[in-house]
Ligand SMILES: O=C(O)CCC(=O)C(=O)O
């Protein structure tokens with residue numbers, strides 16, 4: 001199958017992953033700070049929630065994330081993997097995934113969507129416990145690739161473990177031009193080729209959460225090169241019951 005040869009965003013290999021969840025800062029002020037409204041950028045493929053995190057909370061998060069042991073991605077990827085040059089931290093943390101899901105207004109905002117089950121690819125139950133933090137400094141980028149759907153277990157706040165699969169990628173931008181970060185747009189290519197004419201760039205916006213459909217319906221996309229400042233992103237995925 002041709003699709004299997006597509007460059008993928010690969011999970012970091014396990015020996016590089018941290019094992020003790022960090023003490024993520026509390027969500028202060030209490031979230032959400034605005035009425036969360038889904039804005040569609042590409043029909044059925046890319047949506048955003050602006051001001052998901054207020055600017056102050058983003059600042060607190062970046063200050064905290066700086067203290068984590070981020071690892072620079074080795075330059076040369078394995079065949080079939082996308083070139084990703086950034087610093088990252090990865091942790092399995094179902095408690096933080098659940099906080100992001102149920103203590104921020106995210107769950108309610110996504111469930112409110114009129115055709116929620118159809119749009120999200122099933123019954124949404126939470127976020128992927130595989131939490132990733134990216135820092136891109138000037139010259140760093142994430143080359144064009146597709147994100148895979150994965151099988152995961154979602155642990156709810158009551159401790160229930162639910163077999164799930166990921167359907168959409170979640171990116172939370174913690175910096176933007178407002179903090180001096182230039183470049184770093186997430187760029188989507190609807191026709192499987194990196195054509196500048198067809199590019200749909202999404203500019204960084206501090207506190208904006210972006211969701212894009214992944215798996216078989218994933219659009220080719222890249223994190224373009226950062227040219228000044230730092231781009232900080234939290235990454236997880238939306239999960240549906242399997
Ligand atoms: O950093 C970005 O803008 C894109 C990140 C991405 O594509 C990924 O995490 O798979």
Ligand SMILES: [Fe+2]
Pocket residue numbers: 009145146147169221
């Ligand atoms: Fe991606």
